[in-house]
Amino acid sequence: MQHSFSFFLFYFLHIFLFLFLSLHIAKKYVITIIQNTYGPFVNSEFSIFCFVHLKNASMKKHRYTSHHHSKLHIAVIYSVPTSRMKHSSYAATDEDTASSARQIHRVLHKKGYISTLHPITTRTINEIQRIHADCIFNVIEWTGVDLKYSQRAFRILEKLEKSGTPFTGASKQNYFMNADKRVMKKIFNVEHIPTARWQSFETGNELIRKDFVFPVIVKPCLEHCSIGLTRSSVVYTANELRDVIHRQILSFKQPVFVEEFIDGREFHVTVLEKNGVPIVLPIAEIQFDVRGTDAFLTYDSRWDEKHPEYAQSRVVVAKLSAKLDTALCDVSTRAFSALKFRDYTRVDIRVRNNSEIFVLEANTNPGLGADEDCALSTSFLAAGMTFADVVEYIVQSCMDRFLKQKKEKSTQKKNIPRSRRGAYLVQYVI
Template identity: 30%
Template sequence: MSTEKKLTVALTYNLKKNESNLNEDDEAEFDDLETVNDIKLSLEAIGCEVILLEATSEIVNTIQNRNIDIVFNFAEGLKGRGRESQIPALLNMLSIPFTGSDETTLGVALDKSLAKRIVAYDNIKTPKFQVFFNGKEKLNKRLKYPLIVKPNAEGSSKGIIDTSVAKNNEELYFLINRIITNYNTPALVEEYIDGREFTVGIFGNDDDLEVLPIMEINFDNTKGTGFYSYNVKKNSKNLTSYICPANLSAKEQKLISDFAKKIFNSLECKDVARIDLRVSNIDGKPYFIEINPLPGLVDGFSDLTLIWKSMGREYKDLIKRILNESLKRYGMSTID
């Protein structure tokens, strides 16, 4: 009988409360207990001892008293545009290893306009954009219709409705004020890239990166929406087809893969991320839309899990891969 100590992994998360909210999608980024248990069971299946830690304010007082080797972090945080940074910042302060990107990358990535400014500095193409803070700003003359409007610091397609692409000033300012009023956050307005949409999963660190099969979002059955609204995402099994691997030439695959890896490193991501981009019908070039360095892990629903499933791999192996990338980065022993 082996006496080798099991790796103790704390699992940090935020649960849906199913409270009465102003917007249908207010808790879209949070997870339910089923997903938490799926990750817990996957970690236990590969030989880990798992401690569940819901990322409420109480975690500040409790996490220091647990004998934790590493944290598997998929907590979304509670408040503010830097909410995804809360747990990583705490863990770094306490010198506790954790999976995924640090607080700086997570904070920047959630703020779409900040992420776009950084990648643009590295000559990565992204749609022209403008942030509206009060809805009274004039539209910058360099922006041309159609324009898509979304919350500047939200994920999971929150705030994006089926009519979020504006064709004129009246539609634009209606959408801007809807975001500012309903979500209490600035609105990001960016030029709408007419073309194919792809999402790219990446594992690794620095120059040692693996791009997973590229997935295309097929909007043929979305009644003309043509983009990833909250409604499309929520009803994805009925409305959209996920094409993975996408039907791309070898040249197109390399173009998109290299583009995604450049974004991953430009934003200093660690271990895992998922990148959304569109390839323009006009110039054939990819444009960065947004990045999720804390990708959803809902089995059979979240994009990264669907990409992984298309490879014929089991969910527990996805969880193990994320954990192993982190263990390797910290110089710890990986799990076979």
């Protein structure tokens, strides 16, 4: 009997020693693989999460790294000008998108992130789904009649996010409410965000609303970056308005948008998100050398350095009374929340008589760059931030949101019986 017990103990110790050595070797092997794949920042407290599928008993590795570490892989994607834009007089806007993407890529690299740059054309949209990264920094912004390409890109991005790769900035829904001025204005009206009276026109033959107070300004419905805006976009009579509407519909092949022109100061308010709460940076103001209905940003005043209008405006830190500053911050954060924007935005506002506030629009994924002549740069510099700080802030906001959503989904899953889940979660702490 004693001999049998000794044999059993000897046999058990050998099995235990074998398992211990196997796990120790496996631990080193797994760490080596992870470090080779994700970088040497992986340490002994790194956790590997595995979904163990009961159906086939196979283990699927799920990568989980701390988003606060600089070794995250960030893929920067941006839209390349379509053939339509290349042959138009508005190519500068898409060239600016590429420049912005390159600047973002460079500062991420300098911050220590693994950064890759991915130009996306209308023919390579599907390549987005093959990007393997911890986070995608999205600088896609096809608009106008090219909006269909953005729709495809966002569908792919949302599929990626569901599978585990978050992307910065706007969701598909709030991107398209921004892309179509009519949708955004309807939300402003419903949510009681102060905005000018407006009307959209599909054919140009619709009745003009009787309560319009002229002058009004005419814009293409689906464009951005002041595309289609010239000094002649401001009109003073209903007959003149009808002519301008017809010309724009014919020229841009899309509906047009008309709103009352607000004669007053113009402010650009940068809003960043922190833990789901919108935070306003110091407010920027567009100063004009001209007055009245000439004092607004046309396409030429923003993009053509050789045009006389370009030198007639500049961006400065706004000098505001405490009351007006508070009011602008309040309406900007309300607009951000009403539109369910994410990570960052720029809200464009006009103020008449230093008291009446009118929100023109809020911009999803507004232009990012280190150039000091843009409103966002003016604001973050006034806040003591660098361009690299802002880019990293946006990435952190994106990852915070993603991990929060993931945690909420995990909590919901715990309430589901294991037999219904089809898989259970195993955590190995190495």
